[in-house]
Amino acid sequence: MTDAPLIDGLQYARWSEKVFRQMRAGGVDAVHVTITYHENFRETVHNIEQWNRWFETFPDLIFQGRTGADVELARKTGRTAIFFGSQNPSCMEDDIGLIEILHTLGLRFMQLTYNNQSLLASGCYEDEDTGITRMGREVIQEMNRVGLVIDMSHSGEKSTLEAIELSSRPIAITHANPANWHPALRNKSDMLLRALGQSGGMLGFSVYPHHLKNGSACQLQDFCEMIARTADLMGIQHIGIGTDLCQDQPDSVVEWMRVGRWTKSIDYGEGSAKSPGFPKMPEWFSDNRHFDQIATGLRSVGMSPNEVSAVMGGNWQRFFETSFGASAATPAKVSHAAE
Amino acid sequence: MTDAPLIDGLQYARWSEKVFRQMRAGGVDAVHVTITYHENFRETVHNIEQWNRWFETFPDLIFQGRTGADVELARKTGRTAIFFGSQNPSCMEDDIGLIEILHTLGLRFMQLTYNNQSLLASGCYEDEDTGITRMGREVIQEMNRVGLVIDMSHSGEKSTLEAIELSSRPIAITHANPANWHPALRNKSDMLLRALGQSGGMLGFSVYPHHLKNGSACQLQDFCEMIARTADLMGIQHIGIGTDLCQDQPDSVVEWMRVGRWTKSIDYGEGSAKSPGFPKMPEWFSDNRHFDQIATGLRSVGMSPNEVSAVMGGNWQRFFETSFGASAATPAKVSHAAE
Numbered sequence: 001m002t003d004a005p006l007i008d009g010l011q012y013a014r015w016s017e018k019v020f021r022q023m024r025a026g027g028v029d030a031v032h033v034t035i036t037y038h039e040n041f042r043e044t045v046h047n048i049e050q051w052n053r054w055f056e057t058f059p060d061l062i063f064q065g066r067t068g069a070d071v072e073l074a075r076k077t078g079r080t081a082i083f084f085g086s087q088n089p090s091c092m093e094d095d096i097g098l099i100e101i102l103h104t105l106g107l108r109f110m111q112l113t114y115n116n117q118s119l120l121a122s123g124c125y126e127d128e129d130t131g132i133t134r135m136g137r138e139v140i141q142e143m144n145r146v147g148l149v150i151d152m153s154h155s156g157e158k159s160t161l162e163a164i165e166l167s168s169r170p171i172a173i174t175h176a177n178p179a180n181w182h183p184a185l186r187n188k189s190d191m192l193l194r195a196l197g198q199s200g201g202m203l204g205f206s207v208y209p210h211h212l213k214n215g216s217a218c219q220l221q222d223f224c225e226m227i228a229r230t231a232d233l234m235g236i237q238h239i240g241i242g243t244d245l246c247q248d249q250p251d252s253v254v255e256w257m258r259v260g261r262w263t264k265s266i267d268y269g270e271g272s273a274k275s276p277g278f279p280k281m282p283e284w285f286s287d288n289r290h291f292d293q294i295a296t297g298l299r300s301v302g303m304s305p306n307e308v309s310a311v312m313g314g315n316w317q318r319f320f321e322t323s324f325g326a327s328a329a330t331p332a333k334v335s336h337a338a339e
Numbered sequence: 340m341t342d343a344p345l346i347d348g349l350q351y352a353r354w355s356e357k358v359f360r361q362m363r364a365g366g367v368d369a370v371h372v373t374i375t376y377h378e379n380f381r382e383t384v385h386n387i388e389q390w391n392r393w394f395e396t397f398p399d400l401i402f403q404g405r406t407g408a409d410v411e412l413a414r415k416t417g418r419t420a421i422f423f424g425s426q427n428p429s430c431m432e433d434d435i436g437l438i439e440i441l442h443t444l445g446l447r448f449m450q451l452t453y454n455n456q457s458l459l460a461s462g463c464y465e466d467e468d469t470g471i472t473r474m475g476r477e478v479i480q481e482m483n484r485v486g487l488v489i490d491m492s493h494s495g496e497k498s499t500l501e502a503i504e505l506s507s508r509p510i511a512i513t514h515a516n517p518a519n520w521h522p523a524l525r526n527k528s529d530m531l532l533r534a535l536g537q538s539g540g541m542l543g544f545s546v547y548p549h550h551l552k553n554g555s556a557c558q559l560q561d562f563c564e565m566i567a568r569t570a571d572l573m574g575i576q577h578i579g580i581g582t583d584l585c586q587d588q589p590d591s592v593v594e595w596m597r598v599g600r601w602t603k604s605i606d607y608g609e610g611s612a613k614s615p616g617f618p619k620m621p622e623w624f625s626d627n628r629h630f631d632q633i634a635t636g637l638r639s640v641g642m643s644p645n646e647v648s649a650v651m652g653g654n655w656q657r658f659f660e661t662s663f664g665a666s667a668a669t670p671a672k673v674s675h676a677a678e
Binding site for chain 2: 053098
C-alpha cells in the first residue's frame with residue numbers, strides 16, 4: 001500500500017465479478033463508475049438496483065462510496081469503493097428536485113451534457129455552443145448545494161468556462177486530454193485547462209484511444225510526457241486519472257452511448273462508419289490491473305514519488321473529500337415568516 | 340423535557356409551516372408521516388421532493404429522520420424528526436429492487452396492503468384473506484434485510500398473523516385500536532394483538548374517530564382506559580401512540596386514500612354516503628399541541644410516570660433504534676465462486 005490511494009476518475013465497464021476482482025488485483029481503492037447515459041430517472045433507478053445486487057453479492061470486493069472518507073474505508077477493508085456518476089443529465093429529466101433525490105441515492109458526478117445540447121448546456125459536438133442555459137444555472141446552484149459534482153467532459157468550451165465561473169465549488173472534467181496533444185473534439189484547450197486548474201477543479205486523463213495521440217498505438221511514454229506537461233499547465237494538484245475504461249462492453253453499448261434516443265440514424269461520435277465499435281485499448285492499459293504501468297511511466301518521465309501518488313489518486317481523494325457533502329451554507333431560498 | 344421523547348406513530352396532515360410549528364409547540368420529537376398511498380414509484384419520489392423542499396425551507400423546525408438516534412438529535416436541537424412511511428406498497432410497484440431504493444430515500448415503514456388485496460397480502464376489507472402471497476414472502480425478507488418496517492394497520496387478520504410469523508424482525512401496526520373496544524374492520528382482535536406483543540411488535544393507538552368507541556364523541560377517559568387494558572394484554576413495552584392525524588386535509592384526500600385508482604366508483608371505506616368526508620376529531624385531540632392531554636389522561640387512569648413515558652414515545656424510540664438499520668446478517672443469496 002502506497003501512502004496515497006489509487007483512484008480511477010471514470011470507468012464504464014461491463015461490470016462483473018471478473019472486473020471487480022481485477023480492481024482488487026490492481027489495488028484500485030476507488031472508482032467513479034458511470035451508471036447511466038440517456039436513461040431517464042426510472043431507468044437510472046433500475047441501474048442502481050442492479051448495483052445494489054452487486055454490492056449484496058460481492059461485499060468482500062466492492063461497496064458503495066458516498067463520502068471522501070469511504071476511500072480510506074476501502075483501503076482499510078481491502079475493497080474498492082464505487083462512486084456513481086451520470087454522463088448526461090437525462091436521469092434528472094426536467095425536474096430540479098431529482099438532483100437531491102439522485103444525490104441521496106449516491107450520485108456524485110453528473111455531466112451537464114453528453115456531446116449534444118441538453119436542457120442545461122451545449123455539448124462538444126454542437127456547431128454552436130450557447131453556454132449554460134437558464135435551467136442550467138439553477139441546476140448548477142442545486143448541484144453545489146447538495147454536493148453533486150459538475151462534470152463537463154463532453155461539453156463545449158463556452159459551456160465549460162461558464163460552468164467553472166457559475167459554480168461555487170470546483171468542477172471536474174473526469175475523462176479527457178489536452179487538445180494540443182491530440183486535437184479531438186472531446187479534448188480540451190490549454191486556456192480551458194488553465195481555468196479549470198485555477199478554479200480548483202480536476203482533470204482526469206483518459207486512456208480511451210480516441211482521446212490519445214496515435215489512438216490505440218499511443219505509446220506510454222508519450223502519454224506520460226503529456227501528463228507531465230499538463231501538470232505544469234494546471235498545477236500538479238489538479239490532475240488525476242480517468243481512464244474511460246469500457247472493458248468487455250459489446251459494441252451495442254457504444255452505439256447506445258452515442259445515439260441514445262435522440263436520432264433514428266446512426267451517429268458514429270468519435271468513431272466512423274469504418275470503425276463503428278469500441279476501439280482497441282493501448283497495449284499498456286486494458287484493465288484494472290495495469291495502473292502500475294502508468295505509475296511507472298510517470299516516474300520514468302521525471303515525476304517524484306509524491307507527484308506520482310498525487311496523480312494516481314491523492315488528488316482525487318482530496319477532491320472527493322471536499323466535493324460530495326452538502327455545502328456549508330445552504331440557505332433556503334423560500335422565505336418563511338412566523339405563523 | 341421529560342426523560343423520554345414524544346413520538347407519534349402516524350400522521351398524514353396537510354403539511355404546512357403551521358403544522359410544523361404546532362409540532363414544536365406540542366413538544367413532538369418525532370413523527371412517522373405518511374408520504375404516499377397509491378402513488379407509484381415516480382409519484383412517490385415527487386412527494387419526497389416536496390418533503391426535501393420543506394426540510395430546506397424549515398431547517399429550524401424539522402429534519403429527515405433516518406435512524407433511531409435521530410430522535411435524540413431532534414431533542415437536542417429542538418426540532419421534530421420526520422420519518423417517512425407508505426400506507427400501501429404501490430410505491431414499490433412490482434419491483435423488489437425498489438425496496439432498498441426507497442429505504443435509501445428514507446422510507447422506514449411500508450404497509451403491505453391498504454384495505455384491498457395487494458401483490459403482497461390481503462387488506463382488511465376483502466371478503467377473503469388469502470394471507471401473504473409468494474411475492475409477499477420475498478418482500479418481507481427484503482424489508483427485513485434493509486430495515487424497512489412491515490406495517491399491517493390496514494391488513495386482514497390472517498395476513499397479519501402470517502407477517503408476524505414470516506418476518507425475522509418485529510413488525511408494527513402503527514395506527515389501530517382493539518376491536519373488542521370498538522368493532523371496526525380496521526381494529527384488531529385480542530388474539531392478533533397478543534401475537535404482535537409476543538413477537539416484539541408495536542401497536543400505535545389511533546385517534547381517528549372511525550377507530551374510536553362513540554366516534555368523534557369518544558371520551559378521553561374511555562380511550563385511556565382502553566390503552567391501559569391493552570397494556571395488560573400486550574405488555575406495556577409494545578404500545579405507543581399513532582394518532583392518524585389528518586389535520587387540514589380537504590375531503591378530496593380521504594377520497595384518494597379510499598379510492599386511489601382501483602375503482603371508477605366511490606368507495607366510502609370507514610365512512611358512508613351520508614358522511615363521506617373526514618370525521619370531526621374528538622375534542623381532546625385535534626392537533627400536535629394536544630398530546631399532553633393524552634399523557635394526563637393516562638396518568639389519571641392509574642399509569643405510572645414511567646409507563647406514560649413509555650407509551651408516549653419511549654417504546655417507539657426503542658423500536659426505531661432496532662428497526663431502521665440493515666439486519667446484522669445480510670447473506671447474499673446469489674452464490675459466487677472465485678474467478
